[in-house]
Amino acid sequence: xxxxxxxxxxxxxxxxxxxxxxxxxxxxxxxxxxxxxxxxxxxxxxxxxxxxxxxxxxxxxxxxxxxxxxxxxxxxxxxxxxxxxxxxxxxxxxxxxxxxxxxxxxxxxxxxxxxxxxxxxxxxxxxxxxxxxxxxxxxxxxxxxxxxxxxxxxxxxxxxxxxxxxxxxxxxxxxxxxxxxxxxxxxxxxxxxxxxxxxxxxxxxxxxxxxxxxxxxxxxxxxxxxxxxxxxxxxxxxxxxxxxxxxxxxxxxxxxxxxxxxxxxxxxxxxxxxxxxxxxxxxxxxxxxxxxxxxxxxxxxxxxxxxxxxxxxxxxxxxxxxxxxxxxxxxxxxxxxxxxxxxxxxxxxxxxxxxxxxxxxxxxxxxxxxxxxxxxxxxxxxxxxxxxxx
Ligand SMILES: Cc1cc2nc3c(=O)[nH]c(=O)nc-3n(C[C@H](O)[C@H](O)[C@H](O)COP(=O)(O)OP(=O)(O)OC[C@H]3O[C@@H](n4cnc5c(N)ncnc54)[C@H](O)[C@@H]3O)c2cc1C
Numbered sequence: 001x002x003x004x005x006x007x008x009x010x011x012x013x014x015x016x017x018x019x020x021x022x023x024x025x026x027x028x029x030x031x032x033x034x035x036x037x038x039x040x041x042x043x044x045x046x047x048x049x050x051x052x053x054x055x056x057x058x059x060x061x062x063x064x065x066x067x068x069x070x071x072x073x074x075x076x077x078x079x080x081x082x083x084x085x086x087x088x089x090x091x092x093x094x095x096x097x098x099x100x101x102x103x104x105x106x107x108x109x110x111x112x113x114x115x116x117x118x119x120x121x122x123x124x125x126x127x128x129x130x131x132x133x134x135x136x137x138x139x140x141x142x143x144x145x146x147x148x149x150x151x152x153x154x155x156x157x158x159x160x161x162x163x164x165x166x167x168x169x170x171x172x173x174x175x176x177x178x179x180x181x182x183x184x185x186x187x188x189x190x191x192x193x194x195x196x197x198x199x200x201x202x203x204x205x206x207x208x209x210x211x212x213x214x215x216x217x218x219x220x221x222x223x224x225x226x227x228x229x230x231x232x233x234x235x236x237x238x239x240x241x242x243x244x245x246x247x248x249x250x251x252x253x254x255x256x257x258x259x260x261x262x263x264x265x266x267x268x269x270x271x272x273x274x275x276x277x278x279x280x281x282x283x284x285x286x287x288x289x290x291x292x293x294x295x296x297x298x299x300x301x302x303x304x305x306x307x308x309x310x311x312x313x314x315x316x317x318x319x320x321x322x323x324x325x326x327x328x329x330x331x332x333x334x335x336x337x338x339x340x341x342x343x344x345x346x347x348x349x350x351x352x353x354x355x356x357x358x359x360x361x362x363x364x365x366x367x368x369x370x371x372x373x374x375x376x377x378x379x380x381x382x383x384x385x386x387x388x389x390x
Contacts (some may be wrong), residue, residue, distance in 0.1 A: 001114055002028045003294055005128050007116045007150060009035065012262025013143035014099035015052070016283030021106025023291045028137070029108055030130060032115035035100055035320060036093035040168045040242035042200045042207050042273070044087040044185065045095070048355040049277035052284065055102060057088065063203035064089040067327050068184035069353065071346055073336040078343065079184070080350040081358040086185070087353075089202050119150055119258060126257045139257050139290045139303075146243040146263040154260055155251045160215035162266075164244040166273070167224040168209035169237045170202070179232070179323075180206060189336040192223035194329050199231060208233060211273060216329065246270040247278070248322030253310060254303045259286040267310065269318065270325040272353065278314060285309050320359030338370065345369075365377070 002284040004020050006013045009031035044066065050057060064087050068081040104110055119140060120127040126140045134371060142150045146163070180186060180199050188197040195212025208231065210217075210224045217223065225235040245266040253265050261267075262279030269275070289306040328335045338345050351357035 001125065001181055002026045002027075002135065004139050004141065004290055005030065005126070005135055005137040006141045006143055006283075007128070008143035008145060008148070008262075008264070009033075009103075009112070010039065010096055010143060010145055010262060011099055011112065012264070012279035012283040013141065014096065014103040014283075016141050016143060016261060016287045017103035017108045017110070018054075018099070018106045019284050019287040020291070021103060021108040023287065025287070025291065025294065027108040028123045028135060029100075029103060029110040029149050030114050030116050030128070030135075031100075031110065031112050034112050036097040038240070039092040039096060040166065041092045041276075042168070042209060042242045043090045043092055043095070043202060044200060044274070045090050046087045046353065046355070047085060047272060049274075049280055050088070052277065052280045056099070057090070058389060060123060061090050061094050061098060062088045063091065064182045064201040066183060066185050066201075068181075069346070069350055070184050070186045071189065071339050072186065073339070078339075078342075078346050079237045080346040081184075082350055082354070086350065087385055089207075091202065114140075116144070121152060121255060121257050128372060129285060132311065137297070139259070139287045141259050141261050141283065141290075142264050143261045143279070144264050146222040146245050148264055151260050151264040154255050154258055155253070155266070158245060158249075158266070161213055162246050162249055164246060164273070165214050165217055165220055165241060166209055166211035166244050167220050167239045167241050168207060169224075169228065169233070169239045170205050171208055171233050171237055172205050186226070189328075189339065191227055192217055192220070195220075195223065197227045197231075209235075211240075212239065213246070213329065214243075244273055246322060246325070248318035248320070253307045256303060259290070259303060259306050259369055263308060265310070267314065267318065270322040271328070271359075272321070278318075282310055285313070300319045317359050320363055324359060324363060334370065338366070 003025040004027045006017045006029040027214045066086045068079050070079045115131045118129040124134045128135045182201045186199040191197040191210050194216045197210045200207040210227050225346045229235040245268050247268040247270050251266050253260050261282040267278035267282050
């Protein structure tokens with residue numbers, strides 16, 4: 001009988017397990033893969049995400065440090081460059097292996113290559129069935145990522161406009177270093193209509209990918225091939241697909257004894273696709289609530305507190321990121337043009353990306369300015385058209 005079983009050894013699961021071990025909880029982590037394992041991801045870890053870790057990320061895992069964000073739309077580009085890093089780039093196989101090792105160092109048991117097939121919640125415990133046996137724990141954290149199915153015992157399935165699909169390729173550097181510097185990430189809007197594409201540097205290779213809402217990104221492999229071709233990469237390069245939940249949607253995050261964390265809980269920035277920070281933090285929050293519950297009356301009702309903590313900590317930010325993403329889908333031309341066409345729009349967005357500004361602050365700043373920018377852009381276009389005529 002364990003105090004806690006954690007399903008999944010990604011950032012959410014490993015961060016939960018590490019804290020649980022440090023709190024002295026009898027903890028078992030079950031992961032279906034052997035690590036290091038591949039995980040489809042851009043690998044951008046923000047300073048916010050790093051701030052949640054209780055150790056420093058070793059230098060050899062930092063494949064690039066990002067100071068600039070370049071936004072492209074319909075042949076125009078704009079860059080926001082700051083003095084503070086926007087993110088560090090990691091390979092998820094190495095990053096996740098480190099987080100798991102840190103969890104192990106806290107005294108937990110991790111069983112790799114063991115897939116959880118089902119959960120049965122009872123009055124005083126949860127029974128966990130795997131492809132190799134069965135276990136029991138007072139509480140379970142489901143940190144199985146976006147594509148797991150255990151989460152649907154707690155929260156409903158997402159509709160097609162509540163999750164995204166992404167395709168990603170890792171491409172070795174071959175003479176493209178001038179176009180794509182090592183200290184900048186490139187975001188291309190308007191890919192496949194309402195989707196976006198990215199090129200992220202990773203030292204030896206680049207992560208190149210596309211993403212968009214499942215309801216609007218049709219024939220993603222074809223779009224990805226076109227994106228690769230247009231950027232000068234091999235359109236037939238091996239690509240991996242993965243789901244990504246839209247954050248900011250009210251979802252149930254806990255039952256009496258089972259809590260969802262990370263992508264399984266749908267905690268993700270809908271506009272940027274950032275999920276690692278929310279995964280680490282939600283895993284830790286889940287354990288704090290479980291630890292309190294175990295050390296007090298063992299009151300499982302206390303788990304409702306988890307939903308409140310997550311809501312208070314990042315609920316508003318995720319909702320406003322969803323609002324921005326939806327505005328982008330409703331008025332793609334306007335938003336794309338704003339982001340790619342006005343320096344302070346992109347500079348202030350960089351403040352959101354570095355957690356200096358909340359999305360709410362950004363939107364409150366942006367929305368009243370939208371007509372002004374459009375007006376300015378129209379006047380500028382009219383002037384240059386007039387100039388051309390003369
Ligand atoms: C293409 C793409 C690009 C992205 N780029 C970024 C980025 O640049 N920056 C960023 O912050 N976020 C990014 N994200 C989001 C980020 O990858 C996720 O938010 C993050 O991985 C969530 O962590 P997690 O621990 O919840 O889930 P995961 O990292 O998915 O880990 C879940 C783990 O659970 C295991 N598992 C699943 N089912 C079972 C089971 N039944 N039994 C046992 N084990 C199981 C899996 O093998 C896996 O190891 C990206 C996502 C995608 C798809």
